[in-house]
Amino acid sequence: xPRALLFAPxxxxxxxxxxxxxxxxxxxxxLPSALIDKPFPTFKVExxxxxxxxxxxxxxxxKPVLVNVWATWCPxxxxxxxxxxxxxxxxxxxxxGLNYKDERVAxxxxxNTLGNPYRFTxxxxxxxxxxxxxxxxxPETYLLDAQGVIRHRxxxxxxxxxxxxxxxxxxxxxxxAA
Amino acid sequence: MIPELGEYALILALGFxxxxxxxxxxxxxxxxxxxMEYAKPLAKAQFTFMVISFVCLATAFAQDxxxxxxxxxxxxxxxxxxxxxxxxxxxxxxSLLLWALILSGWTIxxxxxxRGLPLDMLARVLGVMGIIATGFISFLLWTSSPFLxxxxxxxxxxxxxxxLLQDFGLIVHPPLLYMGYVGFSVAFAFAIAALLxxxxxxxxxxxxxxxxxxxxxxLGGGITLGSWWAYYELGWGGWWFWDPVENxxxxxxxxxxxxxxxxxxxxxxxxxxxxxxxxxxxxFSLSLLGTxxxxxxxxxxxxxxxxxxxxxxxxxxxxxxTIGGSLTLYAFKVPNVKSESSFGWLSREMLLLVNNxxxxxxxxxxxxxxxxxxxxxxxxAGKISVGPPYFxxxxxxxxxxxxxxxxxxSAARWRNTPLKNIKKQLLLPALISLAIxxxxxxxYGDGFSFRVFLGISLSLWIMSTVLHEFKAKFRANxxxxxxxxxxxxxxxxxxxxxxGVAVTAIGITLVSVYSxxxxxxxxxxxxxxxxxxxFKFLGTKPVTGANYVADQASLEISLAGEAVVTLHPEKRRxxxxxxxxxxxxxxxxxxxxxxxxxxxxxxxxxxxxxxHYKPYVRWLWLGGLLMSLGGILTVFDKRYRKNKVTxxxxxxx
Numbered sequence: 001x002p003r004a005l006l007f008a009p010x011x012x013x014x015x016x017x018x019x020x021x022x023x024x025x026x027x028x029x030x031l032p033s034a035l036i037d038k039p040f041p042t043f044k045v046e047x048x049x050x051x052x053x054x055x056x057x058x059x060x061x062x063k064p065v066l067v068n069v070w071a072t073w074c075p076x077x078x079x080x081x082x083x084x085x086x087x088x089x090x091x092x093x094x095x096x097g098l099n100y101k102d103e104r105v106a107x108x109x110x111x112n113t114l115g116n117p118y119r120f121t122x123x124x125x126x127x128x129x130x131x132x133x134x135x136x137x138x139p140e141t142y143l144l145d146a147q148g149v150i151r152h153r154x155x156x157x158x159x160x161x162x163x164x165x166x167x168x169x170x171x172x173x174x175x176x177a178a
Numbered sequence: 179m180i181p182e183l184g185e186y187a188l189i190l191a192l193g194f195x196x197x198x199x200x201x202x203x204x205x206x207x208x209x210x211x212x213x214m215e216y217a218k219p220l221a222k223a224q225f226t227f228m229v230i231s232f233v234c235l236a237t238a239f240a241q242d243x244x245x246x247x248x249x250x251x252x253x254x255x256x257x258x259x260x261x262x263x264x265x266x267x268x269x270x271x272x273s274l275l276l277w278a279l280i281l282s283g284w285t286i287x288x289x290x291x292x293r294g295l296p297l298d299m300l301a302r303v304l305g306v307m308g309i310i311a312t313g314f315i316s317f318l319l320w321t322s323s324p325f326l327x328x329x330x331x332x333x334x335x336x337x338x339x340x341x342l343l344q345d346f347g348l349i350v351h352p353p354l355l356y357m358g359y360v361g362f363s364v365a366f367a368f369a370i371a372a373l374l375x376x377x378x379x380x381x382x383x384x385x386x387x388x389x390x391x392x393x394x395x396x397l398g399g400g401i402t403l404g405s406w407w408a409y410y411e412l413g414w415g416g417w418w419f420w421d422p423v424e425n426x427x428x429x430x431x432x433x434x435x436x437x438x439x440x441x442x443x444x445x446x447x448x449x450x451x452x453x454x455x456x457x458x459x460x461x462f463s464l465s466l467l468g469t470x471x472x473x474x475x476x477x478x479x480x481x482x483x484x485x486x487x488x489x490x491x492x493x494x495x496x497x498x499x500t501i502g503g504s505l506t507l508y509a510f511k512v513p514n515v516k517s518e519s520s521f522g523w524l525s526r527e528m529l530l531l532v533n534n535x536x537x538x539x540x541x542x543x544x545x546x547x548x549x550x551x552x553x554x555x556x557x558x559a560g561k562i563s564v565g566p567p568y569f570x571x572x573x574x575x576x577x578x579x580x581x582x583x584x585x586x587x588s589a590a591r592w593r594n595t596p597l598k599n600i601k602k603q604l605l606l607p608a609l610i611s612l613a614i615x616x617x618x619x620x621x622y623g624d625g626f627s628f629r630v631f632l633g634i635s636l637s638l639w640i641m642s643t644v645l646h647e648f649k650a651k652f653r654a655n656x657x658x659x660x661x662x663x664x665x666x667x668x669x670x671x672x673x674x675x676x677x678g679v680a681v682t683a684i685g686i687t688l689v690s691v692y693s694x695x696x697x698x699x700x701x702x703x704x705x706x707x708x709x710x711x712x713f714k715f716l717g718t719k720p721v722t723g724a725n726y727v728a729d730q731a732s733l734e735i736s737l738a739g740e741a742v743v744t745l746h747p748e749k750r751r752x753x754x755x756x757x758x759x760x761x762x763x764x765x766x767x768x769x770x771x772x773x774x775x776x777x778x779x780x781x782x783x784x785x786x787x788x789x790h791y792k793p794y795v796r797w798l799w800l801g802g803l804l805m806s807l808g809g810i811l812t813v814f815d816k817r818y819r820k821n822k823v824t825x826x827x828x829x830x831x
């Protein structure tokens with residue numbers, strides 16, 4: 001065995017360290033700053049429950065909405081589902097689902113059995129819209145204002161506490177408007 | 179006062195670990211016996227002060243000392259005492275203290291159970307462990323001290339422990355897991371000591387084996403327990419999520435498995451020396467990498483601790499020093515010589531090497547899947563996530579091939595085995611496994627299923643080859659009882675662990691294919707049917723726990739008209755964090771679990787109820803337990819003690 005080969009593990013490790021070091025300066029929970037206060041990316045994607053219906057930003061611009069990224073393969077999504085149902089029941093804001101890299105049958109069955117908190121669900125099977133949006137992993141939730149501009153991003157499970165924070169942000173808009 | 183004592187003890191422990199990291203190693207390189215002799219007392223002193231420090235933190239928790247920031251953030255006066263004490267490791271700082279305590283525990287264990295070890299070897303091993311301890315205790319003191327205070331204004335009460343963690347699982351899962359993670363530091367230290375001394379003989383492998391096996395057993399036990407905990411605590415019946423933190427524990431386990439087998443070959447046949455050394459370095463490196471991933475915030479995970487780039491940077495430096503240092507040492511010092519003995523294509527050596535490669539490939543697969551989002555992100559190519567489909571698509575087939583080899587290796591002999599011997603021995607087990615695997619889905623389910631066929635055949639293949647080899651031991655004319663006694667604990671341990679793999683595989687196969695679940699709206703008196711069982715909803719009543727209030731439902735379960743059991747799932751609301759928790763209720767059985775979780779309250783006293791039928795789910799953990807028990811059993815082999823003495827005699831001569 002050539003002696004140089006024995007340095008291979010060390011070289012591989014050096015490459016790994018470079019990535020890890022780079023990784024430290026990136027916060028996976030942070031939205032690429034470019035997208036905060038920018039309009040929601042334009043898209044044309046079919047709806048989960050009505051495949052014939054093409055959705056676009058025009059379907060929700062006009063009032064504030066929550067866009068919730070979810071998938072059936074994501075355990076935390078299941079954890080937050082009940083809270084989403086509660087938010088939907090309160091009727092203070094419309095929730096839109098973004099079904100991310102998922103199978104249509106499984107996702108439809110999920111909504112049928114667990115309940116559907118979403119006004120409609122965007123079926124992003126290829127994950128392209130998620131990529132434009134900078135989705136790191138499900139679940140993620142975006143708060144959009146009436147103009148369709150992204151104002152806040154929440155990574156991870158939506159809890160009662162998150163909902164209180166989101167409401168506070170919405171109330172600050174109302175105060176500004178008043 | 180007590181927290182300050184804890185901090186002070188930690189500083190003293192750091193002092194002793196610095197001494198341990200320098201004096202014995204210097205003594206070993208300059209052949210100064212007196213300096214080498216310092217290793218043992220220094221290890222004792224370091225351990226003593228780590229225990230004092232840990233006890234101080236536990237006392238602060240027991241006494242509800244909310245002036246201590248860590249206590250205030252992870253405990254509450256209402257918390258039951260067993261959770262107050264396990265909350266000690268419920269957050270980043272305390273769990274790191276536990277990590278360091280366990281490291282010093284392993285260090286003192288090596289110094290106590292190493293009477294046969296030559297002095298210079300012991301000095302080097304303990305010295306290397308001292309270096310690791312120095313790194314981690316510094317990390318604690320500089321970035322993550324659990325003893326900092328909120329003064330002068332401290333909170334009246336604590337913010338409480340995350341309700342998900344208020345469970346028996348927290349009491350045992352982290353300590354077991356850390357015993358495993360940190361335990362690989364012993365094999366690592368032996369490898370480094372061997373490289374430093376240049377004595378890479380069979381003795382080195384023999385010394386490392388019991389330590390590796392026991393650390394592996396702890397890690398496996400910890401993973402098994404974590405899976406079981408997730409299953410009953412998260413409330414939706416899943417048992418493995420390919421979460422980055424789970425992956426972080428799986429990778430060292432896989433490489434550790436490879437290491438165990440490779441050490442056996444190195445000890446018995448004197449081959450694969452460089453490869454075994456590399457595995458010893460990798461196993462512990464992956465433990466360290468796991469620590470980095472969990473605590474630095476580079477990946478998002480349900481388990482991740484609060485992220486802090488400064489901490490991340492500190493661990494990265496530790497990683498570079500430990501792993502980079504050891505790999506550099508490896509590249510320069512590993513002997514580049516031909517093996518002492520040769521072996522053929524169909525030999526036990528070759529099959530073990532193939533299994534080793536499969537295990538390492540699996541670990542790399544998991545590593546890539548875990549790091550891929552980070553790599554893509556660091557390259558500026560966007561943010562992505564890798565889901566279970568990736569892992570299942572790659573992991574399952576590799577596992578399948580490995581299991582085939584596992585069976586083959588039981589019939590193979592050292593050096594070389596004629597093909598016709600293997601055929602003669604294994605044809606029958608192979609045919610039986612395939613036949614039963616084929617019939618099983620028809621008998622148990624309602625039609626052919628390729629996944630079940632494959633899973634059951636492979637599991638039976640392991641079982642039948644293990645038992646076949648066991649039977650083959652009795653061909654000699656000695657009496658059965660004498661033979662049973664004559665076989666070593668290592669052999670029984672190996673059999674047990676291999677059977678464990680089969681049992682786990684059966685569990686995974688059947689629970690993945692035949693699980694059933696239903697989500698239903700249930701009003702009082704409603705009945706649903708699932709897998710022949712009837713579940714009758716009897717209503718809910720409010721109950722009050724120590725630090726929560728709950729709605730407790732009652733569901734009566736019957737099978738063919740006969741009552742089986744009544745289960746009481748709960749929906750809890752924890753007072754302090756104001757968070758809702760689903761407490762599933764499970765009727766566990768060897769062949770099936772009935773699992774009920776409460777969803778949301780609906781109108782008119784009705785509830786959303788989720789009911790699962792999970793066949794053979796217990797087998798999955800039972801197999802994990804068997805593997806770990808097998809690992810522990812091997813340590814009781816008399817051979818290790820006997821051989822140690824002779825080797826040390828030879829070394830002193």
